[in-house]
Amino acid sequence: xxxQTSLNFRTNAAAAxxxxxxxxxxxxxTETFGSKxxxxxxxxxxxxxxxxxxxxxxxxxxxxxxxxxxxxSNATAAGxxxxxxxxxxxxxxxxxxxxxxxDVKMVAKGKSxxxxxxxxxxxxxxxxxxxxxxxLGEYIIQLEGETPSHIIVPAIHKNRQQIGKLFxxxxxxxxxxxxxxxxxxxxxxxxxxxxTADAGISGANFAIAESGSLVLFTNEGNGRMVTSVPPxxxxxxxxxxxxxxxxxxxxxxxxLPRSATGQMLTSYVSILTGNRKEGDVTGAQELxxxxxxxxxxxxxxxxxxxxxxxxxxxxxxxxxxVYRTVGGHSYGWTYPGPMGIILTTLLTGMANSYSLVDASxxxxxxxxxxxxxxxxxxxxxxxxxRRVKEGYSSTAVSLGMGLFGMAIKHPLMxxxxxxxxxxxxxxxxxxxxxNVAGRLPSPAKIPFSRRMS
Amino acid sequence: MSVNDANVALFMExxxxxxxxxxxxxxxxxxxxxxxxxxxxxxxxxxPKQTELEKFAAGFLDHLIPQYREAWVxxxxxxxxxxxxxxxxxxxxxxxAVQASLIPSHHVALVPRxxxxxxxxxxxVEYGVSPSTNMTIITGPSRTADIELNLVxxxxxxxxxxxxxx
Numbered sequence: 001x002x003x004q005t006s007l008n009f010r011t012n013a014a015a016a017x018x019x020x021x022x023x024x025x026x027x028x029x030t031e032t033f034g035s036k037x038x039x040x041x042x043x044x045x046x047x048x049x050x051x052x053x054x055x056x057x058x059x060x061x062x063x064x065x066x067x068x069x070x071x072x073s074n075a076t077a078a079g080x081x082x083x084x085x086x087x088x089x090x091x092x093x094x095x096x097x098x099x100x101x102x103d104v105k106m107v108a109k110g111k112s113x114x115x116x117x118x119x120x121x122x123x124x125x126x127x128x129x130x131x132x133x134x135x136l137g138e139y140i141i142q143l144e145g146e147t148p149s150h151i152i153v154p155a156i157h158k159n160r161q162q163i164g165k166l167f168x169x170x171x172x173x174x175x176x177x178x179x180x181x182x183x184x185x186x187x188x189x190x191x192x193x194x195x196t197a198d199a200g201i202s203g204a205n206f207a208i209a210e211s212g213s214l215v216l217f218t219n220e221g222n223g224r225m226v227t228s229v230p231p232x233x234x235x236x237x238x239x240x241x242x243x244x245x246x247x248x249x250x251x252x253x254x255x256l257p258r259s260a261t262g263q264m265l266t267s268y269v270s271i272l273t274g275n276r277k278e279g280d281v282t283g284a285q286e287l288x289x290x291x292x293x294x295x296x297x298x299x300x301x302x303x304x305x306x307x308x309x310x311x312x313x314x315x316x317x318x319x320x321x322v323y324r325t326v327g328g329h330s331y332g333w334t335y336p337g338p339m340g341i342i343l344t345t346l347l348t349g350m351a352n353s354y355s356l357v358d359a360s361x362x363x364x365x366x367x368x369x370x371x372x373x374x375x376x377x378x379x380x381x382x383x384x385x386r387r388v389k390e391g392y393s394s395t396a397v398s399l400g401m402g403l404f405g406m407a408i409k410h411p412l413m414x415x416x417x418x419x420x421x422x423x424x425x426x427x428x429x430x431x432x433x434x435n436v437a438g439r440l441p442s443p444a445k446i447p448f449s450r451r452m453s
Numbered sequence: 454m455s456v457n458d459a460n461v462a463l464f465m466e467x468x469x470x471x472x473x474x475x476x477x478x479x480x481x482x483x484x485x486x487x488x489x490x491x492x493x494x495x496x497x498x499x500x501p502k503q504t505e506l507e508k509f510a511a512g513f514l515d516h517l518i519p520q521y522r523e524a525w526v527x528x529x530x531x532x533x534x535x536x537x538x539x540x541x542x543x544x545x546x547x548x549x550a551v552q553a554s555l556i557p558s559h560h561v562a563l564v565p566r567x568x569x570x571x572x573x574x575x576x577x578v579e580y581g582v583s584p585s586t587n588m589t590i591i592t593g594p595s596r597t598a599d600i601e602l603n604l605v606x607x608x609x610x611x612x613x614x615x616x617x618x619x
Contacts, residue, residue, distance in 0.1 A: 134609065135599070140600075156602075179603040182600055183605040184605075219595070219597060220608035220609050220610065221608060224610065225555065228551060228555070245581070246577050246582075253590075264470070267591065268591060271587075276586060280586050281545070
C-alpha cells in the first residue's frame with residue numbers, strides 16, 4: 001500500500017485522527033514505551049552516556065570515508081564480501097544478483113529498515129524469489145500488504161482483533177485474539193521457513209571498523225536464525241552505521257535497547273565476524289555485506305550532518321506529540337517521527353516532502369530523548385527555512401507571513417491590522433483556504449493589548 | 454564478599470529480571486540432582502560433550518542425541534557471563550554450534566562462576582580483540598511484544614532459559 005506520499009501529510013494526518021482504533025493503539029504503545037523507558041533509564045547516567053555516545057558517533061561521521069574503508073578491508077579479511085551500493089536500485093540489483101548466482105528460491109528475511117527504504121521485497125518478488133519476513137511484526141504487515149508504521153515495532157498500528165482475523169483468513173488459524181496463541185502459531189509456520197530457506201537477509205545495527213564485524217540487536221531469535229542457519233547470508237545496512245571498535249559497543253548496548261523498548265538489553269546481541277571458517281560449525285558459508293549510500297554521503301556535506309549520528313532507536317517518535325497522534329503511515333515514507341522528517345526531506349528532496357516539515361510542534365521532546373544528542377528540533381527548523389528558500393511554501397503563506405513580519409515591527413500598522421481583522425474576518429479567513437487563515441480562531445472583539453490600557 | 458561473589462550475586466539478580474531460571478550449586482556433585490530437576494523427562498537432549506563440565510553433565514542425561522536440530526533441550530557450558538546485564542555468551546570458538554542455544558525449545562546453560570565478568574567493558578577487553586565468527590550475548594529467553602506490546606516469551610528462539618552457576 002504505497003498510496004501515501006510525504007506530500008500528503010496533512011490529508012493523511014486528518015484521516016488518521018479520525019481512526020479511533022489507530023489512536024487507541026498509538027496511545028497504548030507510546031505510553032507503554034514511555035513508562036518502560038523511564039524505569040530502564042533509572043539504572044544508568046543517561047546524560048553522561050549520551051554525551052559519550054554522541055562523541056563516538058560524531059568521530060565516525062567526521063571521518064566517514066576512512067571508517068568505511070577500514071570496515072570494508074577488515075570485513076573482507078574476515079571472509080565477508082563487501083559491496084557498495086550508491087542508491088536503492090543498485091542495492092536491490094546487487095542482492096538479486098547474489099541470489100541468482102546461488103540459485104536461491106526462498107529467502108528468510110530479518111527486520112531491516114534499510115531494505116524498506118530500497119523496497120527490496122517488491123524488487124525480489126518481481127524477480128521471482130519468495131521472500132518471507134520473519135520478525136513477527138514484519139510478518140504481520142507483509143501478510144496485510146502494508147509498510148511498517150514504527151521503526152522498532154512495525155505493526156504497532158494494528159490491534160489483536162485485526163491480527164487474529166488476518167491469521168485466520170490468510171493462514172487458516174482458528175480465530176484467536178490471544179497474543180500468546182498468535183505468536184506461537186507464527187513460530188510454527190516460520191520455523192519451517194528458517195530450516196528450508198536457501199538464503200537469509202538481515203539488516204544490522206552496527207558495523208565495527210576494527211574487527212569487520214556486524215552487530216544485530218534482536219529479541220525474537222529470527223535475526224539469529226536468518227544470519228546463521230541458511231548457507232548464504234546477505235546483510236544490508238547504510239554506510240553511516242559504523243562504530244570504531246568493539247570497545248565502544250557497551251555504550252550503545254546500554255543506550256539503544258533502553259531508548260528503543262525500555263529494555264535493559266535485548267534478548268540477543270549477535271556479533272558476526274566474517275563467514276564460516278575452518279573449524280567452525282556456525283556461520284553462513286558465504287556472507288555478503290551491502291553498504292547503502294542512497295544520499296548519506298551528500299548529507300555529510302551539508303549542515304544537517306548530525307542526523308547521521310542516529311542509531312534508529314525510535315525514542316524521538318515515541319515522545320513526539322505529532323507522531324503519537326497520527327502514527328507512522330501519515331509521514332508517507334520509510335522513517336516517521338522527528339528523525340523521519342529530517343531524513344525524508346534530505347534523502348527524497350524537498351519537492352517530494354515539503355508538507356512534512358509542518359509535522360512538528362518544535363516542543364523539543366525529541367532532543368531530550370535522543371541517546372546520541374541529534375539536535376532534531378533545530379534541524380526541523382532548518383528544513384522549514386529551506387522550504388521557504390527553495391520556494392515550496394504557497395504564495396498566500398509567504399505574503400501573509402511577510403505582512404505579519406512587517407506589522408509586528410510597526411505598532412501603528414499592527415493595531416490597524418487588528419481593527420481590520422475584527423471587522424472583516426469573515427472575508428480574510430477565506431484567504432489561503434483551510435491551510436492558512438481558515439484554521440485560525442476568530443480575533444477577539446477587543447484585542448488584549450487594548451484591554452490592558 | 455569477594456569480587457567474584459559480588460559478580461555472582463549481581464548476575465543472578467539481573468538474569469532473574471529477564472525471566473531466566475536461576476540455579477546455583479555449591480559443587481559439581483550437585484549437578485546430577487539439579488539437572489534431574491530442570492531437564493524435562495522423556496525428551497531428546499543435546500549436549501556437545503566438548504568441555505570437561507559438559508562431559509561430566511552428559512553422564513546424568515538420558516535421551517542424548519547427536520543433533521541439536523532435533524533436540525528439545527540443549528545442555529551446554531557457555532563461554533562467559535556478564536553480571537551487569539544478566540547475560541550469558543555463546544560463541545562459535547572451538548567448533549561450538551551457536552545454533553544449539555537457538556533452535557531447541559529449552560536452553561540449559563552451565564556457567565562456571567569464575568567466567569562471570571562484572572561489566573560489558575570487562576567482557577570486551579578479553580573477547581573483543583579477535584572475536585570468533587559468531588558471538589551471541591543472550592539475555593533471557595526469546596521474546597516479542599509485536600502484538601499490542603504484550604510480552605510473549607518464546608518466539609523463534611528458546612521458550613525457556615535455565616542457568617546453572619557451578
